Amino acid sequence: MSTSWPPDIPAFIAGGDAVSQLNVMSQSLASLLNPPVFRAERSAALAVAEGTHQYIAWNTPIEDTYNAWSSGSPSIYPAPVSGWYHVEATVSLSGTGAAGLVLIPACAVAGTSPTGQGGSGWEGEEAFVPTGASTQPKVVRGTWFVYANAADPIQIDLWYSTESAIVAVDTTAGIRCRVGIVGVGV
Numbered sequence: 001m002s003t004s005w006p007p008d009i010p011a012f013i014a015g016g017d018a019v020s021q022l023n024v025m026s027q028s029l030a031s032l033l034n035p036p037v038f039r040a041e042r043s044a045a046l047a048v049a050e051g052t053h054q055y056i057a058w059n060t061p062i063e064d065t066y067n068a069w070s071s072g073s074p075s076i077y078p079a080p081v082s083g084w085y086h087v088e089a090t091v092s093l094s095g096t097g098a099a100g101l102v103l104i105p106a107c108a109v110a111g112t113s114p115t116g117q118g119g120s121g122w123e124g125e126e127a128f129v130p131t132g133a134s135t136q137p138k139v140v141r142g143t144w145f146v147y148a149n150a151a152d153p154i155q156i157d158l159w160y161s162t163e164s165a166i167v168a169v170d171t172t173a174g175i176r177c178r179v180g181i182v183g184v185g186v
Helices: 018-031
Strands: 037-041 060-064 083-093 102-109 138-148 153-160 178-185
Touching: 083 102, 083 153, 102 138, 138 153
Parallel strands: none
Antiparallel strands: 037 060, 037 178, 083 138, 083 178, 102 153
C-alpha cells in the first residue's frame, strides 16, 4: 500500500472500476497519517549581525519524517513534495537590549517572500523585545502557511534593529530559535 504525500485523489467515474478507486481512497487516507514534518532548533551559539537579514542554521533536528534536511545546508529544509506547509518559528536573541529594539522573524520559500513582498522572507510579527539584561527573554514567534514546490528551500530569516550589544542568538533551553514545518496538503 502506498502512503505517498500528497495523497492521491480517487476518481469515481460512472461504469468505472469502483474497487481500485476505493483502494486509492484508502491509501490517501493512510497518507494523511504520514505528512512531511520537520522540527529543529538552534542549540549552539550562532553569531548574528544587527540590521541584516540572516537565515537560521539549524543544528539540532528533532523530527524529519522525510529525511529531507541536511547538515551540509543547515538553514534549508527542502520541501520533499509540492504542496502547502504550515510553518511555525521562534527567533531569539541573547544579551542586553536597548530601548526600541525590534526583532522580526520571516519565512522564505526559494529565497524570497511567498507573497512577492518583502526582502528575504514573508515577515512575521514585528515586536519590541525587553531591554533588560540577558535573563529577560528576547523572543518573537511567527506562523505562516506557504506553498512550496518539491525541493524548494524553506528557511527562517532573523532580522533585528540596530543593537551593537547583541551579537548572538539565545541558546537557553525553552527560548532557543526553533522551527516546525508540517505538510498540510495540495
